[in-house]
Amino acid sequence: MRPRRHAPPSARGRHARARARPRTRPAPWLIALYASPAAIYLLVAARRRPPANGTPRRTPPSPPRVAGSVDGTARRRGARGAARFDARGAPIATGGPGDLAAANLEIPHEVAALAAEGLHPVRATAWAARRARRVAEHDESREPPENPPTPPNATRSTHRSVAVHADYAHPVFHFSPVNHVALESLLATHARAAVRVAVVGPELARDFRYANALGLTHFDRYAKLGFDARTVLVNAQTPLYGTTDADDAPGRRWWELRRAALAPRHLDFLTFFGRDDADVLPAPALTLFLRLQSVWKHGGLAIDFTYVFVAPVPADARGFAVAPDACGPAAPWAYHDRAPPPLLVHAPAPRDAAISRALAAFDACGADERCADALARDPARLLLDAWRGAGLANDLAGGVAWLNCDETAAGSLLDASSTITLADAAGGSYAVWLGPAATDGRFAPAAPASPLGALFSAGPPRAVAVDQRAACAREIAGRPLSDRPRCFAFQRGVAGASRDADETHRRAGASSCAPTLFIPSAQKGASSALAALLATHPQVLRPVRGSHYKEPGAYINAVYYRQSLARRASRFPWFRDDEPFVALDATVTYASESRLPAMRAALDAPRAFVVFALREPVARAFSDFRFCYRPYFFSQDIGFDAATLGALDAYDACYGAARAFYAANRTAAADAAGADAYYGLACQDLKLRRRDPFGLVRKSLYVYQVLHYRAVHGAERVTAVSAEQLKRDAPGAGRAVAAHVGLCASFSFGAGQRVHATRARVAPRHAWSRAGYRRLRAWFEPYNRRLYAALRTTESSLGWEEVDYPSFRDDRLPT
């Protein structure tokens, strides 16, 4: 086990965190995998330090180092000589596949693979034909079964509520549909279960999935179905014990001694992202302790997603079931060695005497790490002693059938030739352990004839109908199949990672639904507020990782090229093919990074919907400027006007052809020339070489991003919501998106919230001026006119009229 690193408690605030230096700096690509694009560029900016004497200095304007021409051809002189680009701005391949060093460029190998399919340079007709073909194939394979299986809730008990304490102490990549089926079997047999899934992680895990743990959005699906199931974050700050139980708090002494070390509340930003996937699962002792402590505190059942329940655990049964030794790590299908053995505990009432004794054993260990670890390695002994000590019988002895621990029967539940039924397998027990399938993440296909296969195809138990969800469910059920949201499985990438060829990864991709609702742009365009609003809809599910559980980044170069299909799929929530869910992906750099993220996403989900989160371009740029102010613009003593107006001449050169074509009313030619320039290296280089630092101007040039998405996903699938519209009428904006995506209309959106507001204050000399604002607006004007036409909207409808901002300094432009 690697030692854990702890953040200095004084490291507070976003920028302080960004500046904090860990002892070992994680690789930048690792940060890129986890952090939001916004966070990434803050971190990069944080490395640009002011001069040692502390005097802010101005970067002397450097002449453009790229020769851009109106047809989009460009030649960049780099350390390794000249890179060449074709007439449409695409790099001409000179090296091997995947130029990962140049994150903002199109990848020649992939571009070539798309071109071989007739899909690049972008041809809207080729994309439309491809979409239609895949949708037709999908529809054919989606005929409803003649005799739909009976949902498992047909026999479920409704007699009582039960508190269920769950965790999954295995790598999140192993959490597969098998584990979802395990939870569903519990929900089907325990009608009013209140499931709380504990995730151990520092406070930052509220906003980002913490390395190897489950994400906090993993079980949103069940809440949307009307079940009481959600994740709770546990760390040293969690008040496990109330204040009134001073005399009766078994385990508290151990928790007080060990909590800071075992479950740190703070990790600085870089350390948090520097965690590698192997070293973050909670110590087995902590996992066992938390299970027992929560059952002690609330009463109920502890589970770990490794069993299928076939009957409710009797209300008055107090007891436990621990996997026999044959199921342990010594077995050929060894489960993760940082998890305690599979274990079920049930105590109907809080403060159970036997569980108190088990917790007291932790107290007796004090700070001795090895002592508590020994308890976790042999929970059977611990619980047996506790039950005997309390003079109780273990009512759950035999409660779980450990079928797979017998080598002759191993895997028989999942075997296609098995005729065994779950009830037979259980042999009078309440649950059947799923064996290796529950923790190996191999997504073994369950044969339809097998008991597990039957559970898979039966679908989730019917939820308790609550509020608007019931109306929504009725509305969706009344629609023809072709009008309901579709699940498209993840596809092997075009020229993607070679691991995609691996059968296991393909199966993982094939059993998960790709995202179908994209918010691909723009930073500071209220994309977080829009994503949060949409996620309140009963059909919309957030990703299970990424910044604020909104930016999984699955299609950006850094992720797409480094991760297998299984990892790509693991960023999104799981649901079944016929469930009317829509998975959201609001990674705000998809549209500006290059043309590829849109294309990759469309290959996965040919019927995706795209909603741009836009904001009046100059207001967006100023917000972005404020966001990057402390780490960069302040230290470089660059004001907003200087940061933006200085690049306009160079951009005029880049987009000269597009402007000329627009002026001559040759819209199609202008669109093509403009998009080529936008994604070609010549104009991107202005941003990269800090003529347009952080792309303040470039990112506000929405029209080419929108046109590209229209070409790839189909014009009718692309729409936009402005931050100004969201502020004016959030429920109306939500309704408009719901109508666009075909979500049920019975749901009423709330007023939404203001999120991700930038707190940075700008020194008066760096603020925007009214004259600069007007000049920039005038520069964007022709592009905006084309944007309005493409989106069939107007300036006033978007709320982009000129505004007299109180933050304007004065009317003088920089000399």
Ligand SMILES: Nc1ncnc2c1ncn2[C@@H]1O[C@H](COP(=O)(O)OS(=O)(=O)O)[C@@H](OP(=O)(O)O)[C@H]1O
């Ligand atoms: N409901 C609503 N209506 C209008 N505007 C809103 C809303 N919620 C957030 N905001 C403003 O949006 C800005 C943050 O945008 P993003 O969430 O896209 O930022 S980020 O790229 O994810 O960092 C950020 O702008 P600034 O205040 O200029 O920083 C937020 O204040």
